[in-house]
Amino acid sequence: MADVSMAAMSGPRGAKPKKALSGRNIMLYGTLIVVCLYYILPLWVMVMTSLKGMPEVRMGNIFAPPVEITFQPWVKAWSEACTGLNCDGLSRGFWNSVIITVPSVIVSIIIASVNGYALINWKFKGSDIFFTILIFGSFIPYQVMLYPIVILLRELGIYGTLWGLVMVHTIFGMPILTLLFRNYFSSIPEELFKAARVDGAGFWGIYFRIMLPMSLPIFVVAMILQVTGIWNDFLFGVVYTKPELYPMTVQLNNIVNSVQGVKEYNVNMAATMLTGLVPLIVYFVSGKLFVRGIAAGAVKG
Amino acid sequence: MGNSIEVKDLTLNFGSVSVLKNMNLDVAEGEFVVLLGPSGCGKSTLLNCLAGLLDITDGQIWIKGKNVTWSEPSERGIGMVFQSYALYPQMTVRGNLSFGLKNAKVPQAEIDKRIARAAEILQIQPLLDRKPAALSGGQRQRVAIGRALVRDVDVFLFDEPLSNLDAKLRSELRVEIKRLHNQLGNTMVYVTHDQIEALTLADRIAVMKGGVIQQLAAPLEIYNRPANLFVAGFLGSPSMNFLKGKTVDGGRAFQFGSTRIDLAGYEGGAVLVRDNAILGVRPEHITVSTTPIAGPSMPAEVEIDEHLGADSLLWLKAEGTNMSVRVPVEGRLPAGTKVHLGLDIPKASLFDSKTEQRI
Numbered sequence: 001m002a003d004v005s006m007a008a009m010s011g012p013r014g015a016k017p018k019k020a021l022s023g024r025n026i027m028l029y030g031t032l033i034v035v036c037l038y039y040i041l042p043l044w045v046m047v048m049t050s051l052k053g054m055p056e057v058r059m060g061n062i063f064a065p066p067v068e069i070t071f072q073p074w075v076k077a078w079s080e081a082c083t084g085l086n087c088d089g090l091s092r093g094f095w096n097s098v099i100i101t102v103p104s105v106i107v108s109i110i111i112a113s114v115n116g117y118a119l120i121n122w123k124f125k126g127s128d129i130f131f132t133i134l135i136f137g138s139f140i141p142y143q144v145m146l147y148p149i150v151i152l153l154r155e156l157g158i159y160g161t162l163w164g165l166v167m168v169h170t171i172f173g174m175p176i177l178t179l180l181f182r183n184y185f186s187s188i189p190e191e192l193f194k195a196a197r198v199d200g201a202g203f204w205g206i207y208f209r210i211m212l213p214m215s216l217p218i219f220v221v222a223m224i225l226q227v228t229g230i231w232n233d234f235l236f237g238v239v240y241t242k243p244e245l246y247p248m249t250v251q252l253n254n255i256v257n258s259v260q261g262v263k264e265y266n267v268n269m270a271a272t273m274l275t276g277l278v279p280l281i282v283y284f285v286s287g288k289l290f291v292r293g294i295a296a297g298a299v300k301g
Numbered sequence: 302m303g304n305s306i307e308v309k310d311l312t313l314n315f316g317s318v319s320v321l322k323n324m325n326l327d328v329a330e331g332e333f334v335v336l337l338g339p340s341g342c343g344k345s346t347l348l349n350c351l352a353g354l355l356d357i358t359d360g361q362i363w364i365k366g367k368n369v370t371w372s373e374p375s376e377r378g379i380g381m382v383f384q385s386y387a388l389y390p391q392m393t394v395r396g397n398l399s400f401g402l403k404n405a406k407v408p409q410a411e412i413d414k415r416i417a418r419a420a421e422i423l424q425i426q427p428l429l430d431r432k433p434a435a436l437s438g439g440q441r442q443r444v445a446i447g448r449a450l451v452r453d454v455d456v457f458l459f460d461e462p463l464s465n466l467d468a469k470l471r472s473e474l475r476v477e478i479k480r481l482h483n484q485l486g487n488t489m490v491y492v493t494h495d496q497i498e499a500l501t502l503a504d505r506i507a508v509m510k511g512g513v514i515q516q517l518a519a520p521l522e523i524y525n526r527p528a529n530l531f532v533a534g535f536l537g538s539p540s541m542n543f544l545k546g547k548t549v550d551g552g553r554a555f556q557f558g559s560t561r562i563d564l565a566g567y568e569g570g571a572v573l574v575r576d577n578a579i580l581g582v583r584p585e586h587i588t589v590s591t592t593p594i595a596g597p598s599m600p601a602e603v604e605i606d607e608h609l610g611a612d613s614l615l616w617l618k619a620e621g622t623n624m625s626v627r628v629p630v631e632g633r634l635p636a637g638t639k640v641h642l643g644l645d646i647p648k649a650s651l652f653d654s655k656t657e658q659r660i
Contacts, residue, residue, distance in 0.1 A: 189385055189387065191383040191384070191385050191387035192387045192389065194349075194352070194354050194374075194381070194383065194387065195381065195383060195387040195388075195389075195448070196389070196400070197353075197354060197373075197374045197375070198352060198354075198374045198375060198379065198380070198381045198401070199375065199400050199401030199404055199448070199452075200373075200374075200375030200401050200404035200405050201400070201404050205404060209389075209400070210389055213391040214390065214391060
């Protein structure tokens with residue numbers, strides 16, 4: 001008896017193994033691999049081209065890895081490429097973009113979060129109409145407002161300065177950010193707010209001590225939206241600043257689209273990747289929080 | 302003993318909707334008043350008005366002899382406990398308890414003293430350094446009560462504090478709240494839709510409907526002498542039996558279908574003749590017998606017989622009206638059995654069916 005049961009125990013156990021090469025898996029992974037290739041090929045071409053010298057680029061073979069790796073195109077894109085009279089490469093545009101992005105992001109998030117908080121928790125007469133108008137603003141095409149804003153900035157005396165552009169970005173970020181914060185704050189139970197009022201906390205006390213600590217995810221989302229949006233902006237940058245103050249995107253365009261001389265594909269590729277690096281890093285660092293925050297903000301409308 | 306809370310002609314409108322209508326309510330010092338009513342009757346709204354969380358349209362609110370109608374919630378000398386506990390999730394229990402005191406700039410030594418005392422009363426000393434997420438529902442509600450306790454206020458406001466708890470915890474905490482009231486002697490206003498909580502906790506119950514207090518009286522008074530049909534039907538489970546008929550014979554008898562019920566002993570004494578009257582009798586004030594009964598009685602037919610353990614519920618039909626009767630468990634009465642119902646008229650209530658008021 002004991003032998004029989006031992007023999008029965010020593011056989012294979014557990015659930016029936018699944019075949020790795022089932023039709024379903026082939027379809028699934030096949031599709032995934034094709035999609036991956038589709039997205040990775042352009043990046044591959046860019047990286048490879050940016051690491052080649054011009055003679056190698058001219059040979060064609062855009063998919064082939066470089067025979068002789070050179071970082072010269074990257075150096076040139078960053079610090080030597082000419083746009084107009086300036087020949088200090090993208091570095092100037094990079095720092096312009098930083099100076100534009102950082103204050104725009106901070107100021108717009110501060111104002112929008114207080115807006116959203118006030119609109120949900122401190123309803124005043126006409127607050128709903130105010131909110132509707134604000135949201136309506138996000139549907140007006142930017143092009144319509146380009147010239148009026150030029151006049152506005154001129155009258156304020158900040159046309160052509162970085163601060164003018166910062167102001168424009170802050171204002172244009174307001175509708176969507178306010179909506180984002182309002183919806184997130186509306187998912188925080190109202191009784192928490194009431195309890196804090198009974199506990200004697202005021203407008204700012206509740207904002208800083210109760211709301212802020214509970215809202216990290218939505219602040220990360222807002223930060224990502226604003227950093228990528230402002231960093232990638234081209235239209236406002238080209239309209240409201242002057243050549244020495246052009247943000248990185250405008251400068252990239254000027255390098256890539258310059259009509260004089262030889263088209264230096266390797267430099268163009270390096271410049272493009274340098275420009276895209278900032279949003280890319282932001283996504284990689286905070287991707288997880290981003291998804292969580294988007295989901296959280298979408299709960300209530 | 303003065304009044305702790307005085308509500309004078311309080312009116313609250315949301316746009317064109319009138320939520321509270323010309324309400325007057327006095328709560329004596331140390332009294333436990335329960336606001337009871339179905340959802341949407343304005344009971345939580347009234348509590349929020351008392352707390353200062355809603356701006357009222359008209360009227361005045363006085364707390365401790367001070368007109369606080371337009372004061373901030375924190376200046377009213379109230380502590381509030383919410384249904385969802387409303388603990389600040391990012392703070393420890395200690396942080397939750399001290400938040401209000403820090404806002405009021407109470408010295409740290411005093412804060413520590415008060416937290417120690419509240420923690421002792423509520424037996425939450427071991428939980429002080431935990432976050433709310435690490436507490437059970439009952440512990441969270443204890444902390445929420447503690448948050449009101451440390452503020453050292455005269456008036457406690459409870460907004461359905463036990464509704465989120467399971468049945469066992471609910472009865473435990475109910476007793477605890479009662480004990481707390483006996484121990485501290487604070488004025489307490491307690492909102493609930495649960496009549497058991499209302500009947501057990503209250504010194505006085507205010508039954509509300511449609512933004513109006515229907516009756517404000519001691520629990521037994523409300524149960525035994527409901528002021529109108531709504532109050533009579535809202536309290537008690539199963540609810541009071543209502544027999545539609547008219548008073549006859551100079552008000553000395555009640556005509557219910559073909560049955561004539563003698564009203565001798567009705568506490569209202571002689572009643573005028575009314576063509577539209579309703580006789581209300583609670584299920585436990587009716588006796589059942591298979592043989593004719595002396596005194597006020599009526600014939601009926603058993604429909605369902607439910608055993609509840611301690612007693613039985615009989616569902617019957619009399620003169621086309623459904624009735625329920627609570628009887629001691631003694632053998633089953635099969636459906637269709639013809640029985641006689643004896644009515645305890647001194648404990649019954651008579652209503653005018655037009656005005657719905659007690660006669």
